Amino acid sequence: MLSRKIGCRPFRRGLRNKRLSPQEKAEIVGMFHGGSTVKDIACYMQCHISSIYRVVKKTLGENPFLRKPGSGRPRKTSQRDVTRIIREVKKNPSITGHEIKANLLLNNISERTVRRRIASDSEFASYWKTKKPYISPRNRKKRMKFAKDHIHWTTVDWQKVLWSDESPFVLIFNRKTSLATSQ
Numbered sequence: 001m002l003s004r005k006i007g008c009r010p011f012r013r014g015l016r017n018k019r020l021s022p023q024e025k026a027e028i029v030g031m032f033h034g035g036s037t038v039k040d041i042a043c044y045m046q047c048h049i050s051s052i053y054r055v056v057k058k059t060l061g062e063n064p065f066l067r068k069p070g071s072g073r074p075r076k077t078s079q080r081d082v083t084r085i086i087r088e089v090k091k092n093p094s095i096t097g098h099e100i101k102a103n104l105l106l107n108n109i110s111e112r113t114v115r116r117r118i119a120s121d122s123e124f125a126s127y128w129k130t131k132k133p134y135i136s137p138r139n140r141k142k143r144m145k146f147a148k149d150h151i152h153w154t155t156v157d158w159q160k161v162l163w164s165d166e167s168p169f170v171l172i173f174n175r176k177t178s179l180a181t182s183q
Contacts, residue, residue, distance in 0.1 A: 020051065020055065025058075027045070028041055028045060028055045029055065029056060029059050032056050038053060076109050081104070082117050084104050085100055085104065085117050086122045088100050088103060093124070094129060097111035097112070097118075098111050
């Protein structure tokens with residue numbers, strides 16, 4: 001039978017507050033069908049008698065050791081809301097969660113929920129937008145003038161130009177030293 005200490009009493013409420021694993025539930029059912037008493041099983045498994053009764057009662061169902069689908073908190077967004085969120089992202093991939101929430105009047109959910117729905121229910125991934133350098137209107141005009149003046153140049157003409165850009169480019173990154181070259 002079971003190896004049990006003399007004077008073993010089943011646990012009272014609050015002493016063990018965790019879910020029983022499917023293996024533990026299967027062990028309880030096997031012990032019950034093997035002829036052990038509920039009190040002996042509770043002592044051996046170190047849980048409350050009512051837990052043993054509950055597990056044995058659930059064995060009459062189809063798949064007794066797994067949680068039922070739909071248990072847990074229900075989603076605040078419906079499938080229609082998710083479809084609307086994804087449609088907004090497809091129209092404008094650079095839209096933020098805050099803007100989507102404001103555009104669709106989703107006051108009952110948070111921006112984080114909007115971002116979570118985009119990540120889990122669509123093919124889109126979140127990323128940081130790359131920052132473009134600011135080009136003033138004056139510099140735009142100068143660049144356009146330069147481009148129009150040199151549009152007819154050939155490859156041979158461009159090979160005669162000495163480029164003196166001083167931007168550093170990191171080729172190999174090392175924590176202690178970094179190798180940078182300029183072009």
